[in-house]
Amino acid sequence: MNEANPALRVRGLRKRYGDVPVLHGVDLELSAAAVLGLVGLNGSGKTTTIECILGLQRFQEGEVSVLGRGPADLFRLQGDVVAIFDSPSVPPHLTVRQCLEHARRLCPRPVRDCAEVERMLGIESYTRYRIRQLSLGNRRRVSIAQALLGEPRLILLDEPFNGLDASGVDRVLELIADLNRETGAGFLLSSHQLPYLERVCSHVAILHGGRIAAAGKLHDLLADVGSRVILHSTEPDLALKLLENDARVMVLENHSATHLMLRLRDWRSDELVAHLVQHEIPVCELVQQRASLDNLFRELTAGERK
Amino acid sequence: MSNLLAILRLELFLSRFSLTAKILVLAPALVCLARFALVWLNQAGQQARASLIGADEFALAQAQNAYGQFVDGVNTGLTILALLLAAAAAYDFSSERDIGSIRHVLIRRAGRASIVLAKLLRLHILGVLSLGLLGLAAWAGSALIWDFGPVVEDGFELISEQEILYEIHLGLLMAVIPLPAVIGFGVLVSVAAQSATQAVTVALGATLAMDIFKALLGERAWYLYATFHPSVLDQSYLREVSRLVRGFSDVLVEDRFFIYNGWIPLVSVVVFVAAALLLVSRRGL
Structure with a gap:
C-alpha cells in the first residue's frame, strides 16, 4: 500500500437522510501507516462518513475503497479492518472475558489472547464482570480490546475518548502510537477532542458543511495557519x-x-x-x-x- | 459458505450465555410438565368423586390413557414454542443492531445475507433442541402418571396402539412443518423493525392477531401458515389427533387440509426469508 494505492480512499461521497443532505461530496485519503484525524462540528457528518466507509449506510453517490475493497466487501478482508464505534457495541449480558472470547472467534487470524489485551487496556481486574456492570469508560476499553485481538491494517475509531478518564486517554493514545509504529496499522480517528488528536495524528481532515474544508499533514496545515x-x-x-x-x-x-x-x-x-x-x-x-x-x-x- | 458456518458457530457460542436461548429450549418442556401436574391433580379429585358416585367407563378409559395426555402436553408445549420462536426470532437481529454488535460481525467476518441466514439456522437448531426436550418431557411425564395402550371400551378396542402412534406421528409432523415459517416471520420483523422492543411487540401482536383472525377466515385461513401450528385458538391437526387417540371417531379432516398444511408454511418461509434478505441488504445497520 503506497500513496498511489492508499489504505482508504473516498471520492465525492454524497449522502442524504431522506431529503436532508448530510455529505456533499466528501473526499478523503488515508495512506498506509498514517493516523488521520477526522474532525468536525456536531452533526457535520463524521459518523455518517465512517458508517458509509464501513458499509453500514448506503450512500447516493461517490466511491469508497478500503484496502482495495468496496464497503460491502470489508468482511472479505478477514479482519484487516476493524472499527470502534461511538457507543461501545458490546453485548451487555456477557462478561468481559466472554465478550473478548466472542471477538476472538470473530477474528480470522488472532495474534493476541484475551488476557493479553485485557492487560493492554488495564481491564484485567474486570474479567468476570458483566458488561452492563461496567462504567462507560471501561466498556469503551473492552470495545477497544476487541479490536486488538487480531492484527488489523486499518482501524477506524469514532469518538474513542468518550467516557475515558485521563489515564485511559493516555493509554489509548499510547496504544495507537505503538500499534502504528510497530505494525504499520493505519488509523482513522473521529473525535471532538482536538488536543488528543493533535498528540497522535499525522494527518487531519476537517469536515465542515458536508465537505472536507481542509486536509493534509497536520504539521503542514498548522504551518500554513501561521x-x-x-x-x-x-x-x-x-x-x-x-x-x-x-x-x-x-x-x-x-x-x-x-x-x-x-x-x-x-x-x-x-x-x-x-x-x-x-x-x-x-x-x-x-x-x-x-x-x-x-x-x-x-x-x-x-x-x-x- | 465457510463464512456462514463461522457465523453459525459464533451464534451458537453466544447462545450458551443467552437467557433467551435457555428459555426457548426449556420453557415448552417445563410448561408441558406443569400441565401434566395440573391434570393429574384435577384427575385425582375427579377419581375421588367417581369412586363415590360411579363413573362412565369410557370417560375413565380416556382419562387414564397416556397417549391423549401426551398429545395434549405436546400441543401445549408447541403453542408456547411457536410464540417463543416468533419472539426470539424478532429479538435476535434487532437487539444486536440496537447494541451495535452486529456491525463488528459485518465488518470482520460475514456479509449481511450470511448473518441473517446464520440467525435463521441458529433458531432452527434451538427449535429442534426445544422440540426434542419437549418430546422427551411429554413422553416421560405422561408415562410416569398414566398408562400407554389402546383405548378399550367394554372389551372392544376403539383404536389400536399402532393406529394411535400413526396419528401421533402425522399430527406432530403437521404441527412442526409451520415452525420454520414462524421463525422466518420473526426474522423478517426483526430486520424490518426500528428497535428490538418494536420487533418483539409486532411479532407477538401479529402472531396473536393471526390466531384470532384465522377463525374468521374459514377455508381462506388455509393460506395462512399460522393455521397449521398449535396455538391459543388451535385449529391444527394435532388438536384433532388429541380426540382421535382418545377413541373419538367424529374427526373429519379434508385431504386438502393436509396438502395446504404441507406446502403453505414452506412457501411462507421462502417468502419471509427472501423479504428479510432483500430488506437487510438495503437498510442501514
Whole structure:
C-alpha cells in the first residue's frame, strides 16, 4: 500500500437522510501507516462518513475503497479492518472475558489472547464482570480490546475518548502510537477532542458543511495557519481600518469591543506593533497564540472575515 | 459458505450465555410438565368423586390413557414454542443492531445475507433442541402418571396402539412443518423493525392477531401458515389427533387440509426469508 494505492480512499461521497443532505461530496485519503484525524462540528457528518466507509449506510453517490475493497466487501478482508464505534457495541449480558472470547472467534487470524489485551487496556481486574456492570469508560476499553485481538491494517475509531478518564486517554493514545509504529496499522480517528488528536495524528481532515474544508499533514496545515495574535487596543476601529488592506495580516474576528484577532503572514509581532505605533494607534497588549489544531478548526468552522 | 458456518458457530457460542436461548429450549418442556401436574391433580379429585358416585367407563378409559395426555402436553408445549420462536426470532437481529454488535460481525467476518441466514439456522437448531426436550418431557411425564395402550371400551378396542402412534406421528409432523415459517416471520420483523422492543411487540401482536383472525377466515385461513401450528385458538391437526387417540371417531379432516398444511408454511418461509434478505441488504445497520 503506497500513496498511489492508499489504505482508504473516498471520492465525492454524497449522502442524504431522506431529503436532508448530510455529505456533499466528501473526499478523503488515508495512506498506509498514517493516523488521520477526522474532525468536525456536531452533526457535520463524521459518523455518517465512517458508517458509509464501513458499509453500514448506503450512500447516493461517490466511491469508497478500503484496502482495495468496496464497503460491502470489508468482511472479505478477514479482519484487516476493524472499527470502534461511538457507543461501545458490546453485548451487555456477557462478561468481559466472554465478550473478548466472542471477538476472538470473530477474528480470522488472532495474534493476541484475551488476557493479553485485557492487560493492554488495564481491564484485567474486570474479567468476570458483566458488561452492563461496567462504567462507560471501561466498556469503551473492552470495545477497544476487541479490536486488538487480531492484527488489523486499518482501524477506524469514532469518538474513542468518550467516557475515558485521563489515564485511559493516555493509554489509548499510547496504544495507537505503538500499534502504528510497530505494525504499520493505519488509523482513522473521529473525535471532538482536538488536543488528543493533535498528540497522535499525522494527518487531519476537517469536515465542515458536508465537505472536507481542509486536509493534509497536520504539521503542514498548522504551518500554513501561521501565527495568530490578539491585539488589545483602545482604538480597534482605527487598527481595523489600517490593517484591512495589508497583505501581511488577516483580520480573523473582532474578538471583543477592544480586541482583534489577527493572523500574521511573513510579519513578526514586533513589526506589527511598530507599524501600529507609527500610525498613532495605541497598543495596550499583543498576545501571541500558538498555531494549534483547535485554532485551525475554530478558524475554518467559524468562517473568515477577510 | 465457510463464512456462514463461522457465523453459525459464533451464534451458537453466544447462545450458551443467552437467557433467551435457555428459555426457548426449556420453557415448552417445563410448561408441558406443569400441565401434566395440573391434570393429574384435577384427575385425582375427579377419581375421588367417581369412586363415590360411579363413573362412565369410557370417560375413565380416556382419562387414564397416556397417549391423549401426551398429545395434549405436546400441543401445549408447541403453542408456547411457536410464540417463543416468533419472539426470539424478532429479538435476535434487532437487539444486536440496537447494541451495535452486529456491525463488528459485518465488518470482520460475514456479509449481511450470511448473518441473517446464520440467525435463521441458529433458531432452527434451538427449535429442534426445544422440540426434542419437549418430546422427551411429554413422553416421560405422561408415562410416569398414566398408562400407554389402546383405548378399550367394554372389551372392544376403539383404536389400536399402532393406529394411535400413526396419528401421533402425522399430527406432530403437521404441527412442526409451520415452525420454520414462524421463525422466518420473526426474522423478517426483526430486520424490518426500528428497535428490538418494536420487533418483539409486532411479532407477538401479529402472531396473536393471526390466531384470532384465522377463525374468521374459514377455508381462506388455509393460506395462512399460522393455521397449521398449535396455538391459543388451535385449529391444527394435532388438536384433532388429541380426540382421535382418545377413541373419538367424529374427526373429519379434508385431504386438502393436509396438502395446504404441507406446502403453505414452506412457501411462507421462502417468502419471509427472501423479504428479510432483500430488506437487510438495503437498510442501514
